[in-house]
Amino acid sequence: MNFLENTIRTLVRCIACLCFSLMLLNQTQAAEPPNIIYVMADDLGYGDLGCFGQTVIKTPNIDQLAKLGMRFTNHYAGHTVCRPSRLVLLTGQHTGHTPISQNEQYYFPEGATTVTSLLKEAGYATGGVGKWALGPPESTGVPSKQGFDFWFGYLDQGNAHNFYPEFLWSNEQEISLPGNKVGPQKRVSIERETYSHDLLTQEAFNFIKHNAKKPFILQAHYTIPHANNEGGRATGDGMEVPEYGEYADREWPAPEKGFAAMITRLDRDLGQMVKLLKELNLEHKTIIFFTSDNGPHQEGMHQVDFFNSNGPLRGYKRDLYEGGIRVPLIVKWPGKVQAGTTTDHISAFWDFLPTACELAGIKPPQSIDGVSYLPTLLGQPQTPHDTLFWKYRGKVALRSGKWKAVQTGLKKPFELYNLDTDIGEQNNIAEQHPEIVAQMKQKIVESQSAN
Template sequence: MLPFTYPRRFLFFIPCAFLFTLLLTASADAAETPNIIYVMADDLGYGDLGCYGQKVIQTPNIDQLAKEGMRFTSHYSGHTVCRPSRLVLLTGQHSGHTPISQNEQYVFPAGTTTVTTLLKEAGYTTGGVGKWALGLPETSGVPSQQGFDYWFGYLDQGNAHNYYPEYLWKNEQKVGLPGNKIGPQKRVSVNRKIYSHDLLSREAFQFIRLKANQPFFLQAHYTIPHANNEGGRAVNDGMEVPEYGIYADRDWPAPEKGFAAMITRLDRDMGSLVSLLKELKLENNTIIFFTSDNGPHQEGNHKVEFFNSNGPLRGYKRDLYEGGIRVPLIVKWPGKIQPDTTTDHISAFWDFLPTACDLAGVKPPQNIDGISYLPELLAKPQRTHETLFWKYRGKEALRAGQWKAVRVKSEKPLELYDLEADIGEDHNVAEQHPQIVTHMQQQIKESQTASD
C-alpha cells in the first residue's frame, strides 16, 4: 500500500496556515501585553490598611482594589529600610547579592540591568514619580540614565523626607517651587503652598494620559506616610500634611492625626488612579500593584502601636522580624486575576522583575534571585522559593517554608520561629530544633556573596 500523500497545493497551504496561526498568536499576545503600574508607599505597615485589618484609618479605595484583585498575606519587602529595598526591587536580587545592605549612599553604574531597562527594551514607555534614592544629580544613577523615559520627583533620599521641598526634578532638570522656600530658621513657612505628594500624583496621571495609546510602565514610589525629618529632625510634629481632614476633630496627638491623614490622602489618589484608567478605557489592559517599601516607622513622634500599624507582627522598620519586612501587596488586573482572592504564596520584592518580564513577554536575566509570581496571579501552578534572605547592619533573617531564622546582632545566636504556629514570633524554638538551626545557618551563609 502506497503511503498517503497530500496534494501539492495542500502542501503549500500547510506552512502558510502555520505562519498565519503564529501571526494570530503573536498578535493576541501583543494585544494582551498590559500596562504596568507599580505603586509603592513609604513606611506603610502591614496593618495600616482596612483590607489587612486596620479599624481606624480609612482606606476605602485601596480596600476596593483588594476586592477587585488579589491580596497577598506573605509578601516581603526587599529590605527593612528604604534605599536597599528599592535596589532589590529594581534588580531582582536580594540583599545578600546587592552591593549595599543598608541605607548608605549608592549610585547605579552605567549599563545596569533593571526592571525598567528591560521593559523599555521590550517596547514599553517608562515613567516614574516619587522617591528615587539610587543616583544623585549628574551621575550615572539618575533615572534618565537607568531606563526611564520620564521621571518627576526626588533624586536625593534625604530631600524626600520634606513634603514641601524648594525644588523637585523633572528628568535631569531642577524644577523650582518658590512658594515652598524655607525661612532662615529652617522652620516650615506658612507660605508653603505645594504639597509634594499632590504634585507627584498630578504628574503620574498626566503621564498616563499622554501615554494612553502605547504600552507603558509607571513606577509611583510615593513618600507617604514617611515622617518629615527635615534637617535630621522632626518638624511640624513630624507627620506633615496640608490638613487632617476627617481626623481633625479626633482626640489624638497631632502626629497621629497627620499619619492617618497621609494614608487616607494616598488612598484618595489610588481611587483617582482607577477612575482615570476607566475614563481612558485602560482599566482592563492595566495591571496595578500596590505595596510598601518596608514595615511601619516609629519616627516623627508617630507610635507604631497607636493604630496597630504592624498588625499581628513583631517589630517595625529597621527590624528583621516580620513587622519590619512583611508588607501588603495587592494586585488588580480585571478579567485576568480572580476578584476578591487571597493568597499565602511566599514572595518578595525580588520577584517583581521576573513577574514584569513575564507580563512583557521577555526573558529575565540569569543572575537574579526572583521567581515570577504571575502564575499565582492567574491561578496556575506556581514555583516557590526554597528560602528568602535579608541582612542589615549585623542582622540576618532567612525564611524557609514555615520556618524563620533571625539574628538580631552579629554576635548573637540564631533565633528560630515557626510562622505557621507563631506569626508574631513570640516563641523562640531554636533549642527544640537544633538540626533546623544548623541547616538554616548554612543556608544563610550560602545566601551571601563573599566580599571584603
C-alpha cells in the first residue's frame, strides 16, 4: 500500500509540475510580441475593395483578410497625398505638428524617432519594401539610417511612379535592372523587363523567410495602383501593368483595365503572403494591417467614378473631403482579433505608432498625437479621439465625433457636415450651427499649436 501511495503521489507531483510548466509556456507564448506586417497600397480608394463595396474589381484575398479579421470603417490616412501621409504614419504626429503638410521635399534628420526605430530598439528585425519618400540617396533620411535593417525599393518619390525603373535600391546599394532601359521609343528587351511591384513582393517574402525565427516588422509600402504620370509603357496608358489578366476582354478603356489589373495583382500577392506565413508556421504569430496611403486618384486617364473608387464618399486624392482621406483598414490576427468583425472606431495613421509599440510591449513617446487602437482590435472598449486634423496647402479639415469641418481655401467659408447622417458630405449645415462652427475653428487653431 505504501508503495502504491508513493507511486500515486509521485504521479500527482509530475502531473502538477507538467501543468505548471505548460502554464508558464503558455504565458511566455502569450507575452511574446507578434510579428507585424503593415501593407499600404498607393492611391487605393475606400470603394476599391470587395469587402468595402466594390462589385467589379476582384479582391478575393483581401476580402478573406476582412472575413478572418476586423474591418475599420472610420479609418483615415495621414494626409491626402503621399509624402506627408507616410511621414504621419512613421512619426505618430498629424500634419498640425509635422514639418510638412504637402508633397514638398523633406527628409528625416539624423536621430529621428519613428515607429521603425522604436521597434528596432525593442529587438525587432525591421524591413521595408516599396516607396520611400523621406530621404534621397546619401542623405540622413535614407531608410538604413532611420531604423530599417533592410529596405528594397524606391528612395525618390518621383521615380516610384515608373513601374519599369532602370534601378532600385537595396538599402544604399543601387540595383540595376538592365532589361528596363529604354531607347527613344520603347524598352530594349521585353523578355528581360522587370515589373517593380513583383520584385518588391519577392524581396518582402525573402525578408519574412530570413526573419522567421525572431520578431519582425515589415512595412510593404506598395506603389500600385498609382498611375505612371508620364504615360504607361507596358499597356499604352497611364496605368502600367504587365497584363490585363481577367479584364483583358472587357469593353473598358485601357486605363480602367490597367487600374483593375493592378489591384487584382496586389490582391494575388496578399494571398501569397498569407500562404507563406502558414507554411512558416507564423500565421498565428503575425498581425497583418492592410490600408491605403490616401484616397483614390484620377490620374493616368483613370476616372474615379468608373469603378466608384471612393464608394459613398465625396472627393478623391488631394481633397480633404472624406474621399481624399478616409481609407480602408483591415487587421487580421488569428486568435486575437475576432474574425468577421467590423468597427466604427475613429482612427488614423498617427495611431499606428502607439499601436505597434503596445504590440511590442514598449511605451511610445509622449510627444505624439496617436492613440493605440489595440483595445479595439481585442474587442475592448476604447475612448475615441476628441479630434482628427489635416491640412494641405490652404485647405484644413477637422473631425470631432460626428462633426466634420472643411475649409477648401484660405478665403473660403467653413463647411460643416454631420457624418452620422451625411457620409457623402452633400449637405453643408454650417449656417444652421454657427456655434459648432466656432468650436471647430477653435479646435483647428489648437491642433496646430505646440504638441
